[in-house]
Amino acid sequence: MSFRQDHTSMQPASEYPQPPSPRAPGAPASDAGRQGRGTGFLFLLATLVSIAALAATYYFFVRTTTGQFIDESALVEAVEIHGTAGKAANKLLDSLPALSLLLATVVVLFVTVVKRRWAAAGIAVAACVGANVATQILKDLVPVRPYRGIETLELNSLPSGHTTLAASAAAAVFLMVSPRWRPLAGFLGGSFAVATGLSTLINQWHRPADVVAAFLVVAVFMLPAGWLIIRTGPRWNVWDGYGRHWASSRLWQAMPLLAGVLAVAVAAFALQGATAGQGSTTHYFWAGTSLIVLAGYFATVAGVWLFGHAARRRNAPRR
Numbered sequence: 001m002s003f004r005q006d007h008t009s010m011q012p013a014s015e016y017p018q019p020p021s022p023r024a025p026g027a028p029a030s031d032a033g034r035q036g037r038g039t040g041f042l043f044l045l046a047t048l049v050s051i052a053a054l055a056a057t058y059y060f061f062v063r064t065t066t067g068q069f070i071d072e073s074a075l076v077e078a079v080e081i082h083g084t085a086g087k088a089a090n091k092l093l094d095s096l097p098a099l100s101l102l103l104a105t106v107v108v109l110f111v112t113v114v115k116r117r118w119a120a121a122g123i124a125v126a127a128c129v130g131a132n133v134a135t136q137i138l139k140d141l142v143p144v145r146p147y148r149g150i151e152t153l154e155l156n157s158l159p160s161g162h163t164t165l166a167a168s169a170a171a172a173v174f175l176m177v178s179p180r181w182r183p184l185a186g187f188l189g190g191s192f193a194v195a196t197g198l199s200t201l202i203n204q205w206h207r208p209a210d211v212v213a214a215f216l217v218v219a220v221f222m223l224p225a226g227w228l229i230i231r232t233g234p235r236w237n238v239w240d241g242y243g244r245h246w247a248s249s250r251l252w253q254a255m256p257l258l259a260g261v262l263a264v265a266v267a268a269f270a271l272q273g274a275t276a277g278q279g280s281t282t283h284y285f286w287a288g289t290s291l292i293v294l295a296g297y298f299a300t301v302a303g304v305w306l307f308g309h310a311a312r313r314r315n316a317p318r319r
Helices: 038-061 065-081 085-114 118-141 163-174 179-202 209-231 250-278 283-310
Strands: none
Touching: 038 065, 038 209, 065 179, 065 209, 065 283, 085 118, 085 163, 085 179, 085 209, 118 163, 118 250, 163 179, 163 209, 163 283, 179 250, 179 283, 209 283, 250 283
């Protein structure tokens, strides 16, 4: 019979496997990355800026002579290009309510059921409903357009209900998808909202300021909702940063940014031409369309950046 004696190793303790380090409550073990600094303050600041911009849009385009003239001129000049573009815009506007709700419902339900993001779905839907209800309330509460020497309808049309519906539906989808899909979702949703706003102008349903106001109403509701979703869903609001996935390519930020820059140039050229009294009769129309494009895509770029900054980063890139 032989006996074997077990010897205690004298190796230093540092060579042994170490227990996992504790993680913060609510943070997943593999995705406990760093969140952008000052997230809460940035969301609050963006919400307050949106409220101030909404008030400024109303004051300038409804209460002042210059604003009324620019806004109303864009609406009147839309008659010049109504033709074929108007027929296409009519089809879009006729199908918009059903199309917006259908697309948003499908995506939200799919993400909710498959990914089990029940809290996020409730917050996003509540914000979407709130934005549309607020738009209708504002239409009733905002005073009629005062007479400033400009021949215009006195009825209040600010904000645009169709644009609010399209923008809020797109924003709900944006909030529900994971961070790596948000740059793409932001670009597509922003483009859909901008196209809807342009259609209401071409169809002479709304002035440019009505569309811009609708974008701002949606922002006022969706920004706090987004902050709540990020706070209540830290496990899935994690990403690897721009360029790690095709849907998070910086291309989706570059295209709306470029469109916004071009819109500024077109607006400046159109207003300069109108001031100089040049021959074209659509200067203010093009200035109005540029304002819609600029507002819609600026909101898109700012929103994608803010939510990308707020999402947590992974400790290591996904393979």
